[in-house]
Amino acid sequence: MSQPSHDAAIGAAPHGAAPAAVEGAIAGASIGDRIYRVVTTAFAWVVPLLLGLIALEVVLAAWPAFRTFGVGFLTSSEWDEVRGVFGAAPMIYGTVVSSVLALVLATPLALGVAIFLSEFAPSWLRQPVAFLVDLLAAIPSVVYGLWGIFVLLPVLREKVMPFLATTLGLAHTPFFSGPAYGPSMLAAAVILAIMVLPYISAVSREVLMAVPRSQREAAMALGATKWEMIRDAVVPYARSGIVGGIILGLGRALGETMAVTMLIGNRHEISSSLFAPGYTLASVIANEFAEATSEAHTSALMACGAVLLAVTLAVNVIARWLVWQVSREGK
Amino acid sequence: MTDLASPRPTPQRPYVAVPVATPAAVSPNAAPVTVGAERIAVHHLDAFYGATRSVRDVNIAFHDGTVTAIIGPSGCGKSTLLRCLNRMHETIPGARTEGEVLLDGHDIYARGANPIQVRRRIGMVFQRPTPFPTMSIRDNVAAGFKGLGGDVPSRRELDEIVERSLQRAALWDEVKDRLKDSAIGLSGGQQQRLCIARALATNPRVLLLDEPTASLDPISTQRVEELVYELRGSVTVVIVTHNMQQAARVSNRTAFMLAGELVEVAPTSALFTTPKDPRTEAYITGRFG
Amino acid sequence: MSAPATVRPPRASGTQRAAAQRTARSLGRRRAVNVIMLGVMYVAALVAVLPLIFILWHLAREGASSISLDFFTKMPKPVGEAGGGMGNAIAGTLVLLGIASAIGLPIGIGAGLYLAEQRTARLATAVRFLSDVLNGLPSIVMGIFAWQFLVRPIGHFSAAAGGIALGAMMIPLVTRTTEEMIRLVPVSLREAALALGYTRWRTSLSIVLRTALPGIVTGALVAVARIAGETAPLLFTAFGNQFWSLSLDQPVSALPLQIFSYAISPYDEWHRLAWAGALVLIALVLIISLISRLVTRSRLGGGGD
Numbered sequence: 001m002s003q004p005s006h007d008a009a010i011g012a013a014p015h016g017a018a019p020a021a022v023e024g025a026i027a028g029a030s031i032g033d034r035i036y037r038v039v040t041t042a043f044a045w046v047v048p049l050l051l052g053l054i055a056l057e058v059v060l061a062a063w064p065a066f067r068t069f070g071v072g073f074l075t076s077s078e079w080d081e082v083r084g085v086f087g088a089a090p091m092i093y094g095t096v097v098s099s100v101l102a103l104v105l106a107t108p109l110a111l112g113v114a115i116f117l118s119e120f121a122p123s124w125l126r127q128p129v130a131f132l133v134d135l136l137a138a139i140p141s142v143v144y145g146l147w148g149i150f151v152l153l154p155v156l157r158e159k160v161m162p163f164l165a166t167t168l169g170l171a172h173t174p175f176f177s178g179p180a181y182g183p184s185m186l187a188a189a190v191i192l193a194i195m196v197l198p199y200i201s202a203v204s205r206e207v208l209m210a211v212p213r214s215q216r217e218a219a220m221a222l223g224a225t226k227w228e229m230i231r232d233a234v235v236p237y238a239r240s241g242i243v244g245g246i247i248l249g250l251g252r253a254l255g256e257t258m259a260v261t262m263l264i265g266n267r268h269e270i271s272s273s274l275f276a277p278g279y280t281l282a283s284v285i286a287n288e289f290a291e292a293t294s295e296a297h298t299s300a301l302m303a304c305g306a307v308l309l310a311v312t313l314a315v316n317v318i319a320r321w322l323v324w325q326v327s328r329e330g331k
Numbered sequence: 332m333t334d335l336a337s338p339r340p341t342p343q344r345p346y347v348a349v350p351v352a353t354p355a356a357v358s359p360n361a362a363p364v365t366v367g368a369e370r371i372a373v374h375h376l377d378a379f380y381g382a383t384r385s386v387r388d389v390n391i392a393f394h395d396g397t398v399t400a401i402i403g404p405s406g407c408g409k410s411t412l413l414r415c416l417n418r419m420h421e422t423i424p425g426a427r428t429e430g431e432v433l434l435d436g437h438d439i440y441a442r443g444a445n446p447i448q449v450r451r452r453i454g455m456v457f458q459r460p461t462p463f464p465t466m467s468i469r470d471n472v473a474a475g476f477k478g479l480g481g482d483v484p485s486r487r488e489l490d491e492i493v494e495r496s497l498q499r500a501a502l503w504d505e506v507k508d509r510l511k512d513s514a515i516g517l518s519g520g521q522q523q524r525l526c527i528a529r530a531l532a533t534n535p536r537v538l539l540l541d542e543p544t545a546s547l548d549p550i551s552t553q554r555v556e557e558l559v560y561e562l563r564g565s566v567t568v569v570i571v572t573h574n575m576q577q578a579a580r581v582s583n584r585t586a587f588m589l590a591g592e593l594v595e596v597a598p599t600s601a602l603f604t605t606p607k608d609p610r611t612e613a614y615i616t617g618r619f620g
Numbered sequence: 621m622s623a624p625a626t627v628r629p630p631r632a633s634g635t636q637r638a639a640a641q642r643t644a645r646s647l648g649r650r651r652a653v654n655v656i657m658l659g660v661m662y663v664a665a666l667v668a669v670l671p672l673i674f675i676l677w678h679l680a681r682e683g684a685s686s687i688s689l690d691f692f693t694k695m696p697k698p699v700g701e702a703g704g705g706m707g708n709a710i711a712g713t714l715v716l717l718g719i720a721s722a723i724g725l726p727i728g729i730g731a732g733l734y735l736a737e738q739r740t741a742r743l744a745t746a747v748r749f750l751s752d753v754l755n756g757l758p759s760i761v762m763g764i765f766a767w768q769f770l771v772r773p774i775g776h777f778s779a780a781a782g783g784i785a786l787g788a789m790m791i792p793l794v795t796r797t798t799e800e801m802i803r804l805v806p807v808s809l810r811e812a813a814l815a816l817g818y819t820r821w822r823t824s825l826s827i828v829l830r831t832a833l834p835g836i837v838t839g840a841l842v843a844v845a846r847i848a849g850e851t852a853p854l855l856f857t858a859f860g861n862q863f864w865s866l867s868l869d870q871p872v873s874a875l876p877l878q879i880f881s882y883a884i885s886p887y888d889e890w891h892r893l894a895w896a897g898a899l900v901l902i903a904l905v906l907i908i909s910l911i912s913r914l915v916t917r918s919r920l921g922g923g924g925d
Contacts (some may be wrong), residue, residue: 030447036821040737043730047747047795051754051831054765061768071626102645112664120661131913132669138905140849141759141875143898146883147675150682150891194671201668225654248756255758257852258880282760286855305764309757320749406702422814424740451817461812465830473814529816 017041038271058309061302064295073303080270081292086300088307095308098185098260099253101274102192103200107246110197114204114242119230130205137198145262149189153182153263156190161275174272183265186274191259196249203248207241207326208234244322251315255308257282281308343360367395370537371416376430378411379422385411387591388430393537398559398568400578400599403588404614409571412588413539416569417453418446435536451475454530454566455539459546460522462514463530469510471525472496475533492532499565500528501558520551527558531566538562540570544577556581576613579603587611676902683899686892691900695864696878697888708864709878713777715866716858716874717844719783724790724847725840731791732798732836732853734825748799751792762789763853771857779865779872782858793846797839801832837911838912845908849901851876875901 065073069086076087117130161180165171212236219233235242265277266287281304292298371393378386380609386408393399401409414420415428418439431438439449462471472493477484484492493510497503502524506517523543530538540559544552559581562568572578578585579599586596587608595608606612690705697704726885733745738744766785771777787830805828813823829836851874854860860881875897882894 030445030819030821032822033820036824040730040734041743043727044734044738044743044747046727046752047731047754047791050791051750054754054757054761054788057765057768058761061764061772109664109668112661113668113909116665120663122660129665129669131909132672133665135906135909136668136672138845138909139672140851140876140898140901140905142849142851142879142883143675143679143902146879146894146898147678149883150895151674151678197668225650227654227657228650230657251756255760257758257760262880262884280756282852285760285764286852289855291657293803302764302768305761307762309761312756312758312761313753318752319756320752324749332893389871417815419811419815445816447819455812455815457808457812457815459808461806461808463809463812463827463831465833474813477822526812533817 042134050132055309055313058302062254062299062306064299065303066306068296069300069303073300074307077268077270079300081294081297084296086293086296086303088281088284088300088304090270091279091284091304092279092307093270094185094188094264095280095282096226097252098188098192098264098278098280101185101189102196103246104188105193106197106200106249109193109201110245110249111204111242113197113201114208115230115235117201118205118208119226119234123264133198133201135198135325136194137202141195141256141258142262144191144195144259148187148259148263150190156180156184156187157182159324161186165275166192175274176294177270178273180275181265181277183277184275185264185278186270188260188264188278188280189274191263192253192256195256195259196252199252200245203245203323204238204242207238207245207323208325210241211237238326240322241326244319244326247315247319247322251312251319254280254315255282258287261286281305369393370395370435371569372431373412373416373462374431374433376412376415376428376432378408378415378428380423381425381428385418385591386415386428389588389593391586391593391596393567393569395422395536395567396563398570398582399584399586399596400582401569401571401586401588402573402575402578402614405573405589407450408591409588410541412593413541413569413571416537416539417450417455419450419455421446451533452535453537453539454533454535456523456526456530456541456543458542459561460519460526462517462522462525463515464515466514467511468506468514468525469493471514471519472532474529475567496528496532497525499562500524501554501561502528518551520547520554523551523555524558527555531562535566537567537569542571542573544572544574552577566570575603585612589614660668669869674697679895679899679902682892683897684893687899690871691896696862696893697889699890704893706875706893706900708861709873709875709897710900711864711866712858712861712872713848713875715779715868715872716783716786716854717848719780719868720786720790720847721840723784723787724794724843727796728791728840728843729798729829729836731795732802734831735795735799736828737824738800747795751795755792755796758852759789759850760852760855762786763856766853767856774869776869777857777859777871779858779868780868781856782854782874783868784871785853785857786850789847789850789853790843793843794840795841798836801835801839802828804835805831816904823920834915838915841908842912845905848904849876851880 065086069076073086073088074092075089076085077089078085078087079090080086113129113133117126117133121129157180161176164176165180169178215233216229217236219229224232260280261283264280264283266279266283267277268279268284269276269280285301285304288297289301292301344394369392373389373391376386376389377384389412401412403409407588411420416432420426420428428440430440432440434449434452438444439446463474466474469490470477473489476489476492483489494503494507497506502521505521506525509516514522517525523546527538527543543559544555549557559568559570563583570578570581582599584596585599585602587602587606587610589610595602595606595611597607602611603615606615648923688705690703691707692705692710694703694705694706695708696706735744735748757922762785764771765788766781770781770784809831810823810828813827818827833876854874854877858874858877859879861871879894879897879901882890882897885891
């Protein structure tokens with residue numbers, strides 16, 4: 001699209017052949033249009049500038065910690081306010097484990113919902129179910145946390161954890177050992193799974209619906225049952241978009257703060273057991289910010305935020321790119 | 332599209348009485364309406380979409396008191412030519428023009444010419460009715476004055492203008508009791524006449540109609556055609572149509588376009604009875620298009 | 621062993637009968653798989669909806685009894701005393717939402733107008749992509765940003781900083797819904813206005829934006845509902861306040877902050893207030909979601925021309 005021809009509509013003549021000025025009725029230019037365009041363009045620039053400013057400010061806040069601890073900040077698991085030594089390894093571990101576990105729990109369910117809504121659901125059921133699932137995304141994190149503390153934790157402590165450890169006999173494995181307090185990596189993962197489910201299912205549903213009719217009809221014409229059509233034609237076609245949706249869900253899970261802070265137990269230790277408390281990058285900031293008195297402690301918390309920003313930024317760019325590819329092909 | 336060439340049910344309608352004008356129709360003494368001064372003159376006009384040239388070196392003039400029909404197969408550039416006459420063509424990204432279009436002797440594409448001023452002097456009606464959904468019937472007709480910013484007529488003046496415009500568009504009797512209602516409630520044909528009233532309200536010297544009946548039923552089409560016929564005395568009308576019968580019924584000059592070129596322009600009766608160009612003859616006898 | 625994806629027609633050979641039988645048998649099994657998977661999908665949908673139902677049920681059961689006029693008007697009582705409300709937190713949330721909307725709505729709508737009108741410009745593509753990315757950033761990062769950008773230089777926590785953090789979160793949400801809603805307005809309306817001699821800015825504002833307004837208002841409401849429940853950014857900015865404060869340069873309480881601190885407290889009375897606060901928050905979100913659902917549906921259903 002050539003810019004000059006577009007500008008032509010605003011005032012100047014589109015061809016320079018006859019520069020003879022026009023007098024009388026049809027002369028004049030619209031200043032208003034220029035102002036309007038400048039103003040909307042300025043508003044549009046806010047988005048990239050804001051993103052840049054966010055990155056800059058977060059890095060500035062984290063800078064002292066990075067300068068003091070270097071790469072060791074990412075690998076050390078020592079976190080001692082008194083001695084002023086900080087390492088984020090347990091938080092990075094907790095963030096990754098809780099998020100990945102949440103995805104493992106949420107993905108099959110979210111895909112099931114997406115396929116149900118895009119392929120199987122009778123039309124009278126489609127709208128209400130989609131609405132309810134979308135509503136899960138609208139519930140504030142702090143409400144999930146509240147519900148988690150008073151409803152989910154007792155159920156996990158009294159039913160699920162004993163069932164996993166004793167009934168299934170998994171207590172001797174490193175993943176389900178130790179006492180079942182309640183606040184734990186498992187609790188955080190379960191609440192995160194519920195929270196990211198609507199994101200994964202919404203994106204998946206969108207890309208599944210974008211699969212061209214010809215793909216479905218080709219499979220149907222070959223005599224495939226509906227399920228075979230979905231498995232062999234629809235899902236493979238939408239695969240990269242679905243992966244994008246899962247990564248998007250990962251981005252959400254990595255940065256979720258309040259619900260995780262309220263359920264994960266908040267302890268600076270790496271434990272293989274999912275029954276043990278842990279910490280995430282986001283929850284350590286939320287939990288310790290108010291009590292951080294030293295500059296070093298605050299900066300270490302901000303450094304956790306910077307790591308989180310870098311990771312979620314990368315994850316989001318990848319996810320959006322994947323989803324865009326698919327929806328562009330579909331159209 | 333319904334075949335409008337079939338016998339008309341109402342022979343007393345004035346415009347049906349002149350189904351095919353005589354060649355003399357353009358000469359001042361014999362014509363049913365006097366042909367006035369040259370209102371728009373197009374010189375060596377080219378129009379482009381990106382690199383595609385869809386109007387090629389067109390020269391044509393439109394006179395007061397005439398209805399000029401532009402016909403041709405789809406994609407021949409007839410709508411594009413029409414949109415060049417009020418600088419609507421350039422609102423499409425990547426579209427541009429070369430050449431001159433003189434409105435009352437002033438080149439509307441000259442440096443310093445303002446498309447806004449040009450469009451205020453030239454009314455336009457599109458294929459599909461485009462009433463503004465958020466406005467009442469009255470506000471739709473008065474909409475042309477809202478965009479002006481400056482000298483807006485008083486409420487009383489505006490009421491008069493609305494009534495006069497709706498009467499000219501033969502819609503007044505149908506809507507006078509519900510001017511405050513949303514324009515969306517009108518039928519398709521009524522909406523299109525509302526758009527004509529809206530275009531007439533600012534008293535333009537030229538009215539451009541881009542296939543105005545393409546989305547209408549036969550009855551509505553007939554009403555719009557009657558309206559166009561009646562307007563010829565007061566405003567210069569240019570109508571794009573792919574329906575040759577419609578061109579024959581409403582116009583007194585017809586231009587035939589093919590592949591972006593203006594093949595022939597002549598009094599309507601002459602073009603349909605004794606076309607000069609073999610391509611025109613091929614088209615009007617139905618050999619292509 | 622999975623069922624074959626395609627049915628092979630029985631071959632016209634000596635083994636035709638056997639082949640036909642085999643096909644029939646495998647067809648039966650494939651049909652069974654189809655029915656089973658259909659059932660699995662129904663169960664998945666049910667399981668996905670269950671947490672929502674549980675959460676809503678618990679909120680209603682635990683929270684409803686504590687909701688009274690006092691809850692909306694009174695201040696929190698000290699530990700050990702019954703009663704009291706979250707009046708200051710509710711007022712604080714309203715202040716924060718006001719500031720956020722004053723920042724997020726104009727910028728978001730302006731940027732959305734730009735995206736809808738300069739659809740193919742390179743800046744438009746970048747803004748579209750980056751607002752999606754911005755939208756995916758953790759809200760706690762917004763808090764850190766506002767803390768470093770405003771709280772630290774100024775020297776103390778404030779409602780203004782909290783509102784700005786929330787407003788920054790609103791921008792990408794409003795930008796994208798505005799663009800989507802404007803795109804639903806037919807191009808023919810824009811052309812009709814231009815042909816009437818409207819300037820571009822008048823066409824955009826009084827015709828296009830005006831036509832898309834119901835959708836944009838809904839989108840704005842949804843954005844407000846979403847940030848109304850945000851807690852993490854406020855920990856570093858609005859911080860919370862035990863007292864009445866509507867001053868923009870003082871720390872201010874907010875409903876989600878109060879829910880958080882009450883939920884992790886050891887007192888039953890505060891737990892009750894936390895549930896009630898959560899119920900109020902959810903009611904707000906639910907009502908706005910329902911309104912937006914109805915508005916979007918009537919737009920899609922009744923827009924025939």
